[in-house]
Amino acid sequence: MKYRIQIFIFCCFLGLKTLSAQEQPNFIVIFTDDQGYEDLSCFGSNKLKTPNIDKMANEGMKLTSFYVASSVCSPSRAALLTGRMPKRVGVPGVLFPKKNEKGLSTEEITIAELLKEKNYATALVGKWHLGHDKKYLPLNQGFDSYFGIPYSNNMSIASGIDISPNIVFNDGYTLEKMHSDISRVEVESKKGPKNALKNKPPLMRGNQIVEYPTNQTTLTERYTNEAVSFIQKNKEKPFFLYLAHSFPHVPIFVGDKFKGSSGTTPYYDAVQEIDWSVGEVFKALKENGLDKNTIVIFTSDNGPNSHGSAKPLKGRKFDTYEGGQRVPAVFWAPNKIKQGVVSDEIVSSLDIFPTIAKYAGISMPKGRVFDGYDISKFLKGKSKKSPRKEMYFYGSNSTKIDGVRVGDWKYVINGYRKTSWRKLTKEDTKIKLFNLKENKSEAENVIDSNAKKAKQLLKQMTRYDANLEKDISKK
Incomplete structure (x- = not known):
């Protein structure tokens, strides 16, 4: 207590403002x-209506060149929470519910751990997908509470997760039948990442499974109720809520109230239910007097699956073309983020970590390389330019660098990933150069007429990857 008083007196002497818990x-x-780039009505879709996210965009900042660090989920989430490239933190690809699967190292510092320096309450509601073994789960990564499924909703139950004595079973399941599933997954996972028990993830609270198989139809509603409850319980202290929805990942499940609501497909029904969820979160903020002191960020982990749209961008999930990693993003905060702005400046999910640190008044951790930038001045409107001028692209489930964007120019080695449903043509495998200002859809390869620019970008990309490899080798 004496130490705090001395700091307060010293700050007053210097004319510095100290923040109370309520002001944080x-x-x-x-x-x-x-969720795809186009899949909000405020991003141009005519297949659904998202009034709550649209309102958020009108009152905040809509970013049209916002990138996640990967075109698949686990690495994208690792980058968001650490401010470091997936390759740097050892999560370059998708994690699966198999025995001895790794996860995000506890040596990494997550946003939740960072905010503990200022005594924030922290919660993860929804999808984790950064390791299902206990040492990797959210409660060991800075989160006070966790409610959700530990990986994608099309995956199965994994061995080694604690089971609640009060577990709820669905679809006629028993404890014996659940253990039979676990044994089967252990055997089949040795054959590869996929198994025959898809679409049966467990629901967890804390470190324990509390429901199996998860009733996914009510998942978005339950996530929303959990998020609102957390806001209400922590209205007297600063908090960090990471609300990671499981949809519109396939298989798509929609609550009864939203089935057919879009008049198009279940994919858009699911996004409309998420929009409802956003509205409930904002309602909770307003009812608890927190809407003037909360920063809300909405975005997606990567491009759309086969049901969504990245138009007018090229590519989708798995790709390093724009549609794989450029996603819809809205930042909202009265008095902290300039209102009614649409910006095409380059911003990334990597920038969220250092920006939150700045807003919270926390110094960035020492002794490690961060790939994100503090964009608080840009968000406040004090600078029209984002500090980020470049974005690097790595292949999905790969440590191999595929491309780089610098300003309006993008250099790509392998834009498409070869899959069971896509056979690459000779044209697909050509190295490409695009001017995104003139050709947002990456339709015209201008490498032949801009050989010097292509050489510059290749050199910058290669240098960055070499430095990243050097940093990794020091560990």
């Missing part, structure tokens, strides 16, 4: 799963 800003990051 709250942070909410809403992260959807496999």
Whole structure:
């Protein structure tokens, strides 16, 4: 107590303002799963209506050149929470519910751990997907509470997760039948990442499974109720809520109230239910007097699956073309983020970590390389330019660098990933150069007429990757 008084007196002497617990800003990051660039009405879709996110965009900042660090989920989430490239933190690809699967190292510092320096309450509601073994789970990564499924909703139960004595079983399941599933997954996972028990993830609270198989139809509603409850319980102290929705990842489940609501497909029904969820979060903020002191960020973990749209961009999930990693993003905070702005400046999910640190008044951790930038001045309107001028692209489930964007120019080695449903043509494998200002859809390869620019970008990309490798080798 004496130490705090001395700091307060010293700050007053210097004319510095100290923040009380009530003045510390709250942070909410809403992260959807496999939602495409176009898949909000405020981003141009005519297949659905998202009035709550549209209102958020009108009152905040809509970013049209916002990138996540990967075109698949686990690495994208690792980068968001650490401010470091997936390759740097050892999560370059998708994690699966198999025995001895790794996860995000506890040596990494997450946003939740960072905010503990200022005694923030922290919660993860929704999808984790950064390791299902106990040492990797959210409660060991800075979160006070966790409610959700530990990986994608099309995956199965994994061995080694504690089971609640009060577990709820669905679909006629028993404890014996659940253990039979676990044994089967252990055997089949040795054959590869996929198994025959898809679409049966467990629901967890804390470190324990509390429901199996998860009733996914009510998942978005339950996530929302959990998020609202957390806001209500922590209205007297600063908090960080990471609300990571499981949809519109496939298989798509929608609550009864939203089935057919878009008049198009279940994919858009699911996004409309998420929009409802956003509205409930904002309602809770207003009812608890927190809407003037909370920063809310809405975005997606990567490009769309086969049901969504990245138009007018090229590519989708798995790709390093724009549609794989450029996603819809809205930043909202009265008095902290300039209102009614649409910006095409380059911003990344990597920038969220250092920006939250700045708003919270916390120094960046020493002794490690961060790939994000503090964009608080840009968000406040004190600078029209984002400090980020470049974005690097790595192949999905790969440590191999595929491309780089610097300003309006983008150099790509492998834009498409070869899959069971896509056979690459000779044209697909050509190295490409695009001017995104003139050709947002990456339709015209201008490398032949801009050989010097291509050489510059290749050199910059190669240098960055070499430095990243050097940093990794020091560990």
